[in-house]
Amino acid sequence: MSSEPVQTYYVRRPARSRTLLALIVGFMGIAIVVISCFLVRASESRKLNEWTDKQAIPTVTEIAPARASGGPILTLPSRLEAYSRAPIFARVPGYLKSWNVDIGATVKAGQLMGMIETPELDQQLMQARADLASARASERLAALTANRWQAMAGTDAVAQQDVDERTSDWTAKKAVVAAAAANVDRLVALKGFARIVAPFDGVVTARMTDIGALINAGNGGAGSELFEVSDVRQLRVYARVPQNYARQISDGTTATLTVPEYAGKTFSARVVAQAGAVDSGSGTTLVQLFVDNRDEKLMPGGYASLQFGLPQSATGVRIPASALVFDERGLQVAVIGRDDKVFFRRVSIARDFGDSVEIASGLRTSDRVIDTPPDGLAQGDAVHIAKAIAREGSHE
Template sequence: MRSLRTAGIVASVAAIGIVTIGVMQRARSSNELREWTEANAVPSVVVAEPKALGIGNGLQLPGRLEAFSNAPIYARADGYLKTWYADIGTEVKAGDLLALIETPDLDQQLAQARANLLRVEADARLAETTAKRWQAMLGTEAVSTQEVDEKAGDYAAKKAAVIAARAAVDTLAATQGFRRIVAPFDGVVTSRSTDIGALISAGTSNNGPALFTVANTRKLRVYVQVPQSYMPSIKLGGEAELSVPEHAGRKFKATVQSAAGTINARSGGGLVQLVVDNADGSLLAGGYADVKLLLPANANGVAIPASSLIFAREGLQVATLGPDSKVLMKPIHIDRDMGKSVEVTGLQAHDRVIDNPPESLASGDRVQLAAEKKTDVANKS
């Protein structure tokens, strides 16, 4: 009987212990659940560090390289190509002989014009002598005033014929001078579209391709279509950097020389011309270039990721993280859209901008940093 009572007491104590342990475990689980719920109720955010615009950011655009001077050379005299002296790739100086044309028809025309000049000069001399003699006899009754005037008029007509004949000779002689095809400036021959014995016709592109093309490639022009919103930032003398596929990693310095001052309706951009030195011949005229225009910076602006922008009814905003881990909305104005990043005013470099903010985020909300991660805007530009 006594042993049964002892066993009952032990069982009762064990039951009370089990109940107590269960209650404690449930309380602990409840606390943990509450703490987990409260922790997950606070949104986790990633902070982006604004980049102060101490220097101008670059505007990356495609460009086209062109020779500083480029001259297709056509014949000014008909004939046959006698010989040529410069092929593609030949460096030439201004006035260097590129080719020589045989002009048999022109030679005959010039000889005929010179003979005609001699004839009209002889006629003019005879008319002059006759006019003087008749003028001397005007005081006698041998000739009339009318006849004297006729002789003087004939002499004047003969003098005019001499002038016309001499002009014809000079024209043909000048045309004959075009038998020599010469380089118009220092440069390099980039094309030759003729050969010995080829029939040459004077004219322009309507008569066929140019005989030669000479280009000055010691300096190159770079043409870029700049978006309309950036045109006011383009200043004459501004700097730029360009790179080309054939020289990976190498940067070439260029200078803004001029701008068209109009916007192309098709592209929505304005044509800007830059000049780059090419004394070593590294750059190829007609090629593609990746141009980075170094635009002047806004001293009051910063660069932030484009993904941090909030388009609200109140206007364009960004969410910043205050020292108390609460959200503060700040209105901003976009100065330049650089694609992945934007240059804005309305923020300071020390502001902690929330990147990819949740749609439900509002000013005053409490947030926490996600694993203490920060987004550097330099990695997003």
Template sequence: MHIDTAPSHPQPRPGKGRARVGLLLALIVLIAIVAFGMTGRASESAALQTWTEKQALPSVLLVKPLAVPQLPALVLPGRLEAWSRAAIFARVGGYLKSWKAEIGTRVKAGQLLAEIDTPELDQQLLQARADLATAKANATLAGTSAKRWQAMLASDSVSKQEVDERNGDLAAKQAQVMAAQANVERLTATKSFQRLVAPFDGVVTARTTDVGALINAGNNSGGQELFAVSEVSHLRVYVQVPQSYAAQIKLGSNAQISVPEYPKEVFMATVIASAESVSPATGTTLVQLQVDNQAARLLPGAYTSVRFELSAQAGVVRIPASALKYDDHGLRVATLDTHDRVLFKTVTIARDFGDSVEIGSGLTATDRIIDTPPDALSDQDAVQISSANAEGNPHG
């Protein structure tokens, strides 16, 4: 009988191998979960940090400047005035005897407008002439007496003192004659003012009296304007020109004026004077023009529209007034450069429309402008653009 002495090897158990594989798989899954969690937390932390940094940047709204069409003309309201206007007041009191010129009447210099009945003045003139006659008679008598006393002095019939007295009396009487004569001439000159006449060629533009009306002399003691005569063969045009355009309105330059009653016509006018100063109340300069009116189609006192031809100003853009910032550096506008960094630009205003302004220099039509810039904003600051621009901001 044969006995096998070789060692025997135990066979592996199938259940124990599967357990090890499962444990290994579970370990791998656990490691994957931990790694995924750590990656998610890192991503969330980075996103949170990015969001926090983004929220720390000021949000700004951008607007684009609008290029202004260059219309080389300035249209302003004006008023027409007579070249000369004289208000006719009475120099003497009385009652209006008659008037000879109605409103609209064309008159020549010296033409009679009205007559005033002056009974009181007539009596004063009569009395003055009587006083003059008395003064002349007294002077004649004093002259005769003085000559006689002077002749008697040669024979020592009278004293030198008495002769001097007679000569002095003659001088006094002659002075009284001169005074009386001056009074008569004054009243005669005043009497001539009972006739109201036109001071120059023109048209009667006002009549505020009638026959029988009580007339008071002068214009400071209850007297009223009786007539007004205007010279209208050429008219003055007065225009208030804004300060920003005043330097472009030169003496001798031409302008076109139009009036509502002739909507399809223009009249040529010439600049003849300027106030050469700016009114603090309106910020404008008063400019005077002259327009020919030989045909008498234009009326003094009427409204007119005045058009000045100006040289075009290049580079003018319009922006909201809220984009302006005035500080120690002057008037500036905040813009964004190509790297979305703040860049302040100094500007000048060409025209102010209230809610918007025209910028004469400092900006271009391609600039990106920050509307209502925060006070703390400085050059090279980083900002974030408001979502309103992306949502169709009408200015953006």
């Protein structure tokens, strides 16, 4: 069997088939690029939406309400007054003959402070004594006459009517003597007021007269004050307490007192009385305190600052004033719930300390309060918590 060589024949594809294949490959590449761009855009859009949603949730600062370590301090202006203060006026007219004490002098009760020369009163006293002597002479004559007529009454020598008249005249004369004696005693008592004496132990805080000055009797009108004596061993302190604090200050409450002339030094004052009524004009009640001044460092009439340590509220908590929200619903505080969503609580303020407030009701120490809530924060909004800050209470 003869073997013949195998011949290989190559069939040349037409040019149209190669063009179609190239087109298919090109379309597939374009599709892959388009799909890749679409997927990238979808991923970026999803990330953008997630970022936008995340940024839409506000970030807030959480604070923890806390009780104050002590009660608040109530500072009030006040005035110091002498425990006893007596302006000395003249009871008799005349001229000042002499004065024995000047301002700042310490005096004892009954000590002579000055003398008034009373020429008119002296003349009136002389006349009254003369009238008394005349009345006594008339009374003695009436007594002798009445006794004689009474002795003759049993002899039928005189009428009983005449006896009665003489007896009545004697009685009248005795009344005239009594009146004249009383007038003398009155003028003698007035003469005693020519001696100006201290009414109690104290200090002369004013002298408003001098030798030869015309003295008019009385404490008003033409009368003028001669001296002023003050008892400064103990001073009265008067302060006006706002109505909302009045019930927290009672008799026996102590306060710290400071005065400008003793920087850094404090004095103790004690409440002894309250007015028991609120002044409608100022909304305050008047409180009186005593402060010991045996060393006479404090001066009556001076300004003083009082600090009352008020009791701490049993239910109140303190938060920064920036945590308060006031709108048409009233005074509220934004609180974070367990799911980090916001809800609002209505609160009432017990005391305002400026940068912080004491909440009387509506809030507990366990609540998570938002400090400086952003505008537009609504009930049920979710929030991110930036940082938790526990603020200690302060009694300042």
